[in-house]
Amino acid sequence: MNMPSDLDISRSSPRRSLEEIAAQLGLAPHLLEPYGRDVAKVSLDALEEAGTENRAKYVLVSAITPTPLGEGKTTTTVGLGQALRHLGKTSAVTVRQPSMGPTFGIKGGAAGGGYSQVVPMEALNLHLTGDMHAVTAANNMLAAMVDNHLHKGNRLGLDPRRITWRRVTDVNDRDLRNIVTGLGGNDDGSPHQTGFDITAASEVMAVLALSTSLHDMRARLGRIVVGYTYDGGPVTAEQLGAAGAMTVIMREAIKPNLMQTVENTPVLVHAGPFGNIAHGNSSIVADRIASRCADYVVTEAGFGADMGAERFFNIKCRNSGLSPDAAVLVATVRALKAHSGRFRVVAGKDLPEEMLAENPDDVLAGAANLRKQIDNLRLHGVSPVVAVNAFPSDYASEHQAIRDIAEQAGARVAISTHFSDGGKGAVELAEAVAEAAEEPSRFELLYPDSADLRSKIETIATRVYGAEDVSYEPAAAKALKSYAENGFGSLPVCVAKTHLSLSSNPSLLGAPTGWTLPVRDVRASVGAGFVYPICGDIRTMPGLSSRPAAERIDIDDRGEVVGLS
Template sequence: MPSDLEISRNTALKPPAEVAADMGIGEHLVEPYGRSAAKISLDAVGELADRPRAKYVVVSSITPTPLGEGKTTTTVGLGQAFGHIGRRAVIAIRQSSMGPTFGIKGGAAGGGYSQVVPMEPVNLHLTGDLHAVTSAHNLLAAMIDNHLHKGNNLGIDPFEITWRRVVDVNDRDLRQIVTGLGGRPDGIPRQTGFDITAASEVMAVLALASSLPDLRARLGRIVFGYDRDGAPVTAEQLRAAGAMCVQLREAIKPNLMQTAEQTPALIHCGPFGNIAHGNSSVIADLIGIHGGDYLVTEAGFGADMGAERFFNIKCRVSGLVPDAAVIVATVRALKAHSGRFRVVAGRPLPEEMLAESPDDVLAGAANLRRQIANIRAHGVSPVIAVNAFPTDFESEKKAIVDIAAEEGVRAAVTDHVAQGGKGAAELAEAVAAACAEPGRFGFLYPDDLPLADKIDTVARRMYGADGIELSPVARRQLESYERCGFGSLPVCIAKTHLSLSADPARKGAPSGWRLPVREVRASVGAGFVYPICGDMRTMPGLSSQPAAERIDIDESGQVVGLS
């Protein structure tokens, strides 16, 4: 099979205006960016609003291994597959972060014959949205330090500033730094650090904004620290929000590209899946929902994380109601959840894990069953996509289908990476059937439930915990947030994505445990509170052999080594 890059370069592309026309978007709303991408004007939201709504499908997964289980390839493959059964689809996915692209993970726009093309711009800058987020975020950081240096009229407590800086590079040496070193003209020394751009609250704000005025208002509500009386201080009080919004006025427009089979693809925003909601933008969905028969989007990590946040955070903002959810399952992930094998990012799978063993697959079934229950808890019909790999045996794939049958859930084995949309046609039929069922969608908790009870609800119903353990610090923070008026916000629990629990080593569906909450932070601009459970890394590091070592330019100016 050709490499992803070779497939991308040999794909015939439609002009962006024709791709937009396939969605019913007029050329006056298309702002070309080079030959293969375009920005879609925000006017499209209003112009398309009276058209029929597409069926709304979210793609999630079982708890993944460090290698990932192929949610993006499945999203792209499913979108293409609808064309093979006579339906029109639009896909909406997050934008790639260059940190992982040059690190271990590689690109994030699908693979094989189920990818967004061309591959190079998708994974390298695209239209510069991530750089705009970086710039807006760091402008606020600079204005905070300048305010301290110029007299601190707002009475900001330097020890209670929560706003760090960001950069779109994996760089562990920037996790903890001291700024303001030198002399008096160089600022006030204080300890701070860097996160990766995808972890910025500005990214989460951009993804959840429904319009330019909404973006401006959300930026103004960002709480970057507290004054000496313990009151929150906002970007609006610092008079920084307006300039931040100016830097994001182009980035708020969704990017339009196409898949290897010319299915329209909206690529917009890339919020971190650990400490933020891990979904692409609300605006892209408000446009895409009127662009075909189906809108297929993706939520980060497993259904206990990305899908839960899609339902309880993103859908609260957008007002859109999902019709079905796809749970991507792989043989290797279920084997990993048996607890009999150890999978490490950047390393080959253990040899014994590649041996035919449906019993090992069945031993990991508890995780899949829990994720099915998590989708059903929101009144949404789940469909299992068995993402097949060349190393899988028929008996092992059948074991996953049998688990789905026992749960009364539709399932289909897919080969979309090697076959494109044709390899996911059976999945498309199953998803269409699920979408035809009456909807009973509901949020997991009401807005007026106290924050601690919201955390407890998610822990019990999504993770299978016996409850939560609040540290004294977390308890005080929750009480403070309630007093500050943040109690009506949804919660976005920051925990490991490698387990249903807060311990990445616990596989399957652990029981007899409580969720430890060590601290709680508020992303008031984005509109959620995030409890931190365990050690959350918001600035990744590079591996001993990062992908950057393999990426280069050849003599003809072509990118090589991108994966």
């Protein structure tokens, strides 16, 4: 099959005006603020004008534990949104804004792909409406105010050795991971060791994603802890007088961005918190608006169900009050074969030749991961639907193997060809999702706010990841104690571990048992509203490769973008 490139599909798809797209959701033109021709911000007045009833069926798209190549969660999310319209339902897709850094790094864009993508991909992958830049600006103004506070007398007694706030940039820049600032002399601040993270990793981004309104965002920004005093007390953005100005910088960013798919399904793109040290879900504001306007809201959570879905349930839904009606688990032949432990899949490299041969037994050998992730959805009272994201190189016997595993586990299952066929390729999936969503909702949070932080970590580790036990390094134990003392104990937890295994060891495939989750350190995003235990090496600033994508990206003679994929 010769598919046109994603960029060609994006360019050749007939687009509708954003007014028409909004009209599908009953959103009137005065609620739209156009940003160029292809994106519009949606006024938060939409929340009031759309009424207070969350009438939509709320569907999460998650996945089994992915290979380093990814298993097509975004394309499935878009394809499902498109397919629901083939069933005569209105639907809205809500997704994260991709980070710009990786667009020029190894990864290329992140707009879905094939005939299930958000268009135009250039707008989505480049600045969009500037929300990412607003997060960068707000984050870095706070950093400047922290250092300025020290420079101008340190009224609050902030301990310079205990500043936790870092700067951010939306560029893959490894040389900024560890830096010393404030060199140069008296007028130029004072030397500190610090660093930059990629913007998506900023707590400000997590605040944007978890805020329920402009004023809620203002309050959360104020609660951000930038460091600790000599006495060990937290110092907040509010105390530094920074939270108001940060809110003003973010005043437009709080409005979701309306786009469309290649089939003109409405898409709300909003916020892009990192999946490893933050919860990796798109915004609550977008989901709330969409839930009042559409028959179905289809949203996506980063990584596998042990991470993205768990955080969707226990962090995002805990904050939003919205309750999911069904959850999709994207599975691929290649990922199940990888979980057999018989092959080695490496990012940026072709799959091993043997993996491409027809062999349903290899698929069945990877079943444990799919079964465990199905259980992880059920654990929260949510009906699972397994979506087989079909590749042209797959064999029917291999699809059947996945179907068998899912059905034996009592889950609905559908084969989906949305990548090459668009919405009509996902109609079987849409039907299964609609059925699942009709079941009475039995959604429940995994743990109450009142549980202590250790018990929250242990509940996730043992019940979701399948760990036998949790161990804490001294730094982690100390941090947990101080968080409890500082009143952060009622926050939910967001475990930072590898997404390539249910365990904290990326080489353990399938559904490992008998292992211990090692908590190396624990950090707190008090403004966003979660505590995150660090289990393993977590990278918050990517680097560029030997031949970064940037080298191929350019304009052509007519000024059109080339090389973006």
